[in-house]
Amino acid sequence: MTQFYSQILKPTIENIAKFSDRNAFCINGKFHTYHEFGQAVSQVRFLISDATFQNRNVGLVINDDLETYASIFALWLEGCSYVPLHPNWPLERCLDIASQVGMDLILDSSEKTRYNNNVIKTSGQQPCRDNLKYDDNCPDGDIAYILFTSGSTGKPKGVQLSRENIGAFMDSFWKTGISINENDRCLQCFDLTFDVSVQSFLVPLTKGACCFTIPNGQIKYIYAGGLIEDYKLTFGAMAPSMARYLKPYFDEIDLSSLRCCIFTAEACPLALIEEWQTVAPNADIYDFYGPTEATIYCTYYSLSEGGANKTLNGIISIGKPIANVTAIIIDEKGDIVPRGTKGELCVAGAQVTPGYLNNPTKNAESFFEKEYEGQIMRFYHTGDLCYEDPDGDIMYSGRLDHQAKIQGFRVEMGEIEFHAREFLNGTNTVCIAFENAKGLTEIAMFIESSEFDTSGLMAYMKTKMPQYMIPHHVYFEPTFPLNANGKIDKVVLKSKIRN
Numbered sequence: 001m002t003q004f005y006s007q008i009l010k011p012t013i014e015n016i017a018k019f020s021d022r023n024a025f026c027i028n029g030k031f032h033t034y035h036e037f038g039q040a041v042s043q044v045r046f047l048i049s050d051a052t053f054q055n056r057n058v059g060l061v062i063n064d065d066l067e068t069y070a071s072i073f074a075l076w077l078e079g080c081s082y083v084p085l086h087p088n089w090p091l092e093r094c095l096d097i098a099s100q101v102g103m104d105l106i107l108d109s110s111e112k113t114r115y116n117n118n119v120i121k122t123s124g125q126q127p128c129r130d131n132l133k134y135d136d137n138c139p140d141g142d143i144a145y146i147l148f149t150s151g152s153t154g155k156p157k158g159v160q161l162s163r164e165n166i167g168a169f170m171d172s173f174w175k176t177g178i179s180i181n182e183n184d185r186c187l188q189c190f191d192l193t194f195d196v197s198v199q200s201f202l203v204p205l206t207k208g209a210c211c212f213t214i215p216n217g218q219i220k221y222i223y224a225g226g227l228i229e230d231y232k233l234t235f236g237a238m239a240p241s242m243a244r245y246l247k248p249y250f251d252e253i254d255l256s257s258l259r260c261c262i263f264t265a266e267a268c269p270l271a272l273i274e275e276w277q278t279v280a281p282n283a284d285i286y287d288f289y290g291p292t293e294a295t296i297y298c299t300y301y302s303l304s305e306g307g308a309n310k311t312l313n314g315i316i317s318i319g320k321p322i323a324n325v326t327a328i329i330i331d332e333k334g335d336i337v338p339r340g341t342k343g344e345l346c347v348a349g350a351q352v353t354p355g356y357l358n359n360p361t362k363n364a365e366s367f368f369e370k371e372y373e374g375q376i377m378r379f380y381h382t383g384d385l386c387y388e389d390p391d392g393d394i395m396y397s398g399r400l401d402h403q404a405k406i407q408g409f410r411v412e413m414g415e416i417e418f419h420a421r422e423f424l425n426g427t428n429t430v431c432i433a434f435e436n437a438k439g440l441t442e443i444a445m446f447i448e449s450s451e452f453d454t455s456g457l458m459a460y461m462k463t464k465m466p467q468y469m470i471p472h473h474v475y476f477e478p479t480f481p482l483n484a485n486g487k488i489d490k491v492v493l494k495s496k497i498r499n
């Protein structure tokens with residue numbers, strides 16, 4: 001029996017029967033029972049089984065509704081994977097993803113679809129007989145989902161996550177000691193294009209709990225705070241930026257119902273968590289770390305309330321590897337460094353992606369084999385600068401490359417620069433991520449030019465990229481400064497940002 005089946009499909013299917021009258025989801029204020037969820041899965045599965053398509057990687061328009069979540073399980077039961085397509089992304093970006101995948105089927109619960117190719121409308125279907133039987137005969141190596149992240153060439157790149165990856169992740173997650181049962185009420189505040197969403201809906205569904213989602217278009221931090229307080233949520237994962245946005249309301253809100261809270265997706269300041277504990281005093285708090293390529297999380301750190309929590313420059317330690325992950329820290333030559341020495345964090349194990357879709361060059365850059373503890377392992381370069389303390393806890397020091405986390409999403413500055421240069425006919429641009437006065441990450445774009453009206457540039461970039469990738473500030477420089485190596489001096493440019 002594969003872990004994908006034993007950790008995900010089997011318990012979810014059993015819960016549909018065992019907890020049929022209990023709530024599985026609360027979506028936009030409406031509750032849906034496990035029976036209704038099972039019906040929705042069955043309906044979509046019948047539609048898929050009747051469809052004609054060759055590519056098992058199926059597009060999924062990620063609306064916030066029961067049919068979208070049901071489509072994920074229907075695809076998995078049919079031996080397919082899902083490729084999320086955000087309804088608010090530029091159509092050109094979604095079509096580029098569809099082209100890269102070669103997808104010939106899209107599931108869409110929208111009233112009116114944006115797509116012209118083979119589309120199944122999943123909403124408004126009639127009740128049907130149960131169609132939840134599953135034979136555990138899909139190979140572990142089959143893909144479960146493909147998430148497209150920002151690419152430095154201007155094209156988003158597809159990270160393939162296999163059934164083995166996600167099955168191993170769920171096994172690792174429960175081995176952290178976190179416990180959830182059917183009485184828990186769990187927050188799902190992430191877009192389905194972001195990998196933490198997978199944890200956020202699988203944790204409740206595999207334990208018979210209720211999953212509370214945030215509708216598209218809502219102000220996430222306000223809506224999430226209201227959900228936690230109004231429905232007495234007990235478990236949730238969120239980015240630290242959400243807590244930052246909620247800080248002005250800490251004197252007004254009561255989050256004492258939370259008994260377990262995960263912070264993830266970006267560096268987590270201890271000072272912020274200490275303030276969070278004043279409004280969520282009963283919560284066990286964890287800092288979880290992980291790139292998409294290592295399936296959601298690969299290390300974690302459990303915080304002590306009122307105790308001595310480990311930090312570097314005020315940022316909480318990312319802790320130790322979870323069960324199915326091996327972590328090493330290497331120097332520029334690829335040699336493992338002694339504890340206490342900074343280097344690049346690299347990870348291996350059953351959670352590491354089989355690779356990027358149709359991208360052998362990127363795969364060769366990002367993965368390497370190395371003998372460790374007597375066996376050859378395949379490691380992933382995280383690009384994060386870290387060191388191990390004497391206890392083996394990993395301290396996070398920052399990014400090695402030109403990436404940043406914006407609202408929890410990983411963004412490559414190179415992709416933004418690419419689209420700006422494309423519109424500006426090759427004019428040199430540099431994008432720099434920085435922390436504003438509120439502690440939130442923003443993007444400043446420098447253009448090597450005399451000043452001009454940027455409204456056309458901004459309108460163009462909004463057709464190419466999600467809103468969170470659009471620069472917050474634009475500066476003009478007649479000539480970019482250079483450092484001693486003849487490279488653009490980004491330190492000098494960053495010093496000119498008016499915060």
